[in-house]
Amino acid sequence: MATVSGHTIAGVPGRFVLGARTNHLVTDSRLGPGEAVQAGELFLSALASCAMANFEATAHELGVPLTGISVDAQHRRGTEDPTRYDFTRLTITVRGVEQRDADALGARFVATCPIYNTIRRGGGVDLAVVAA
Structure with a gap:
């Protein structure tokens, strides 16, 4: 079974950190900073x-x-x-x-x-x- 978890980043609305196994990825929502995927x-x-x-x-x-x-x-x-x-x-x-x-x-x-x-x-x- 694959699992991904996500968390908000304090002070940056619309930006999140996702984790899968030992890998981490910064993402943005459509309403976020727009710099990340x-x-x-x-x-x-x-x-x-x-x-x-x-x-x-x-x-x-x-x-x-x-x-x-x-x-x-x-x-x-x-x-x-x-x-x-x-x-x-x-x-x-x-x-x-x-x-x-x-x-x-x-x-x-x-x-x-x-x-x-x-x-x-x-x-x-x-x-x-x-x-x-």
């Missing part, structure tokens, strides 16, 4: 990172001569409903392979990536709010 960008980063890792591992497993991967991930905050994104778009460019191999890598990604499939199919979220 924001939550929506982290969401896209998780998708892009999963795509690159998946394509690279699958190419190695299948013996496909992949020489590079580029990923562009985009979304737009909802115009009708700002509590969700109107779209999430992922463009993966692979170098060193024929299109049929690129298609096979894409099919494996779609079949196995939990981040992609949670976005695609929607996933449940449990929420607990605790006053301390």
Whole structure:
């Protein structure tokens, strides 16, 4: 099970420190200083990172001569409903392979990536709010 924790930074509204294992990351909210990565960008980063890792591992497993991967991930905050994104778009460019191999890598990604499939199919979220 993966776990991430977050905490506010005293005196800096909209700025947070996230921790995952022994790694720490400073983030900003949309209303914060705007210098650090924001939550929506982290969401896209998780998708892009999963795509690159998946394509690279699958190419190695299948013996496909992949020489590079580029990923562009985009979304737009909802115009009708700002509590969700109107779209999430992922463009993966692979170098060193024929299109049929690129298609096979894409099919494996779609079949196995939990981040992609949670976005695609929607996933449940449990929420607990605790006053301390």
